[in-house]
Amino acid sequence: MSPYRPGDAALIVNGESVTLRLTLGALAEIEDRLGGGDFSALARRLEKPSVGDLLILLEALSAGGGRRLSARDLETAAIDLGAAARAVAAAFAALAPETEGGR
Secondary structure, eight states: OOOOOOOOEEETTEEEEEEEOOHHHHHHHHHHHHTTOOOHHHHHHHHHHHHHHHHHHHHHHHHHOOOOOOHHHHHOOOOOOHHHHHHHHHHHGGGSSSOOTTO
């Protein structure tokens, strides 16, 4: 696993830890596949994501973390759905403005 940095989150997939990382490339892929090339449309869509959306997010974020997991692999993987949603949220927390006295 690569060193931790803001935008990283760990997710257990089939018993192995996978790093999810929000990179510009991952964000561009997500925006292209889910937001129609519009960041504000993407934000609206992700307010109530579908399971298909979650698969796309996990695929792009795993690639950002250095190990792309295909949607096909993710569909049959042993993944805790709640943990996956929390890991995606943690990865996207890197977009939140830094707080005073925070990192």
